[in-house]
Amino acid sequence: MLSQQLFNGLVVGATYAIFALGFTVMFGVLGVVNLTYGFYFSFGALIALWLTQALNLPVWASFLIAVLASGLVAALVDSLLLTRLRRARAPELASLMVTLGATLLLYSLSSSLIGVEIRRFPAAAINASAFDLLGLRVSMTQLLIVFAAFAMVGGLVYLIQYTRVGLAIRAMAERPDTIALMGVNAGALARLVSFVSGSLAGAAGVLIGLNYNAIQPFMGEQMMLKGFAVIILGGLGDARGALVAGLIVGMLETLTAGYVASSWKDAVGFALLVLTLWIRPAGLFGRATVKRA
Amino acid sequence: MSGAALLEVSGLTLGYGRSDVIKGVDLRIASGAAVTLIGANGAGKTTIMRGLSGLLKPRAGSIVFDGHRIDGLPGHRVARLGVIQSPEGRQVFSNLTIAENLALGAWLLNDAREEARRREGVLARFPRLAERLDQSAGSLSGGEQQMLAIGRALMSNPRLLLLDEPSLGLAPLFIEEIFRIIEDLKREGRTILIVEQNASAALDVADYAYVLQSGVIEIEGPAAQVAADPRVVAAYLGG
């Protein structure tokens, strides 16, 4: 049924949107391509899984803790790896190489600790019930995903557009070297932005993990590739574009899996990526030079 | 120069990479004074400003502000003590509105009522900004952006106001207006350090002057005396 497929796709797309949004915030404000970003996606999912399995926490509590933990790890990695580079005004390639190295390290560490086999949330933890809404079957997991996506996007918009800290973040996106003159602690602000963006990645990881109930350390690698497709489709550094592109890719993937073959699903993002680069290299909204958080 | 020193700089050495740009500079700014630092292109004036604001770490020497050593402090800590700079090239946030730029100037203040009061003061001083509060700063002309940069600095009620080339690239009418405002600020008792290439205007408004040449202070003294110095007349006043 088409409307059910579209809805399922929208739910998956919402997680892609959250993931792409976090990357966009990090890139748009801090100006770095931080390749460790995909790891926080895996990390969030693994932490949530562990909390549910080992500590028997309910899924929503595991989700919240995993989101915070992913943010903290992202802030820690940023301040360990990138503070010095920022201070030295190192070229973009330096941050790319450093974060690539860190990414490899983080993935090998986590896979050697827990192995690479696919893990699943215990059946008891996931509320398998579903209800009918306007003729659609909506599972509790899908409900959680939609709710979390709205909350996170709403929270982010509120933070960036309506708070003093958000004002400083927007200022930092434009002139990272000037804000100290106003008394803004740019280092602390950069850690906060990393925290926010890592939390978004972690949240996306938990939600995708719940949606497909399949979790393993390298899931962030795959997501990073998909994320790049979404980000370029949306326009690098364009938050609104990231959201719309995430939803589009999620829906097209689900439709492809439903009407063509699920083995084609992962090709959708890249087909769109190539098309975008051919037709609209600046992305959907075509404002590549404007950096917005 | 009379009055207790608010800022006392001794033996300040600053540089980039392997070369020293500022080589052992001494400066003294009395509380309530307007002091100017003049010098040719590339003399190192902006480098000194960056050093005073904590954006560039001194290689040697000391900076004492109101009894505190501030050399080596990061920029945001220096600003918190009340040393506020309006930087060269204005550096307003062009994607933000004028109101938002001013709000950032009051970042260190956590008192909405006081912030509103200061904003009134800034807008009374710069009526051109008042008409356009919700427009982006990028839509302002160069002169208006300079006013915004000074207004942003004033929002923090600075104890020492550092102005780096406030007249750079402005039309003559704007230059006059900017210097009239500096005159007002001085009359209100603010302590100001003005870096300028427009030496005659700066010497007019200042009480005391330093002349920087290739990283060292060549001449210093009361502004009127420096303005009459034949070397200054020849090199900076187009005599």
Ligand SMILES: Nc1ncnc2c1ncn2[C@@H]1O[C@H](COP(=O)(O)OP(=O)(O)OP(=O)(O)O)[C@@H](O)[C@H]1O
């Ligand atoms: N970031 C930097 N890295 C390396 N050298 C620099 C840097 N900034 C300035 N310099 C050099 O330091 C010297 C002094 O520069 P500075 O900007 O302080 O001069 P200035 O007196 O402010 O000049 P102007 O009147 O043009 O503003 C110049 O030779 C300049 O090339």
Ligand SMILES: [Mg+2]
């Ligand atoms: Mg300069």
